[in-house]
Amino acid sequence: MNISKLIDGKAAAARVLQQVKHDVLALQTQGITPALAVILVGEDPASQVYVRNKILRAEECGIRSIEHRLDADCPQDRLLALIATLNADPAVSGILLQLPLPAHIEETRALQAIDPRKDVDGFHSENVGGLSQGRDVLAPCTPTGCMYLLEQTLGDLTGKHAVVIGRSNIVGKPMAALLLKAHCSVTVVHSRSTDARALCQLADIVVAAVGRPRMIDASWLKPGAVVIDVGINRIQDGDRSRLVGDVDFDSALPQASAITPVPGGVGPMTIAFLMHNTVTAARQQAQAQVQPHNSPSEAACLSAY
Numbered sequence: 001m002n003i004s005k006l007i008d009g010k011a012a013a014a015r016v017l018q019q020v021k022h023d024v025l026a027l028q029t030q031g032i033t034p035a036l037a038v039i040l041v042g043e044d045p046a047s048q049v050y051v052r053n054k055i056l057r058a059e060e061c062g063i064r065s066i067e068h069r070l071d072a073d074c075p076q077d078r079l080l081a082l083i084a085t086l087n088a089d090p091a092v093s094g095i096l097l098q099l100p101l102p103a104h105i106e107e108t109r110a111l112q113a114i115d116p117r118k119d120v121d122g123f124h125s126e127n128v129g130g131l132s133q134g135r136d137v138l139a140p141c142t143p144t145g146c147m148y149l150l151e152q153t154l155g156d157l158t159g160k161h162a163v164v165i166g167r168s169n170i171v172g173k174p175m176a177a178l179l180l181k182a183h184c185s186v187t188v189v190h191s192r193s194t195d196a197r198a199l200c201q202l203a204d205i206v207v208a209a210v211g212r213p214r215m216i217d218a219s220w221l222k223p224g225a226v227v228i229d230v231g232i233n234r235i236q237d238g239d240r241s242r243l244v245g246d247v248d249f250d251s252a253l254p255q256a257s258a259i260t261p262v263p264g265g266v267g268p269m270t271i272a273f274l275m276h277n278t279v280t281a282a283r284q285q286a287q288a289q290v291q292p293h294n295s296p297s298e299a300a301c302l303s304a305y
């Protein structure tokens with residue numbers, strides 16, 4: 001395998017987390033301890049693993065974590081009341097509501113209940129709208145992690161043609177907004193696109209976020225394309241199961257100039273940028289207390305990621 005083509009998400013996430021730890025220490029000297037509240041409704045096995053990892057990582061960074069587990073049949077009003085309590089608690093910097101939610105809970109209603117200043121997932125419409133306007137807001141963690149990997153690999157992305165495969169609210173749409181903000185030409189292809197493959201063949205950058213195992217092979221790629229694989233799909237391989245991406249890695253590798261593996265590519269970046277967003281939220285909340293009049297310096301202090 002040509003290791004030089006691999007984009008090492010584990011190493012990149014470790015660098016981001018190192019910076020987060022440093023930022024936490026700096027905030028602590030000002031008497032501020034960032035805190036992340038994580039809400040899990042129900043017992044989805046994958047969500048339980050994600051939540052455990054988020055809490056462990058927070059603690060490693062010096063971020064206080066507060067876990068709230070609610071039963072799968074918890075009434076929506078109880079969840080909304082919990083979110084209201086966390087919104088009002090000045091000791092809570094960030095609130096993460098793990099998705100998916102049980103069917104009886106309206107996802108949009110619950111996400112909109114989170115104070116946008118504590119919305120470390122960047123899912124509130126105020127942050128979604130701000131991102132689409134190109135403002136420095138709390139942006140979704142997975143696409144932000146993808147941008148970090150792309151900029152580490154390519155440097156300035158200005159003028160590149162990026163094709164995003166998938167149009168989810170969590171990855172595809174915010175990914176397109178971030179690429180546009182970085183001055184790429186952006187095409188979003190999805191299940192209703194006419195000839196998604198032909199559009200993808202024009203791309204300098206391919207971001208695959210469809211949730212279909214190994215859908216993208218070499219025939220989708222221009223030689224030298226940079227490939228970011230967001231997919232995490234569990235497949236049965238003989239008598240054991242394993243994780244594969246949305247990209248057929250073995251087929252794509254010779255065609256790509258750089259590619260993320262699965263696992264060890266985008267995956268670790270999501271949690272790293274959740275920690276980054278939590279520290280950013282804590283810093284902004286502290287600054288808002290010092291400068292209650294929305295002074296311009298508040299916006300100027302927002303960091304690029």
Ligand code: GUN
Binds near residue numbers: 096100170270
């Ligand atoms: N479920 C799958 N991905 C995510 C994510 O990025 N944030 C939250 N809150 N839930 C998820």
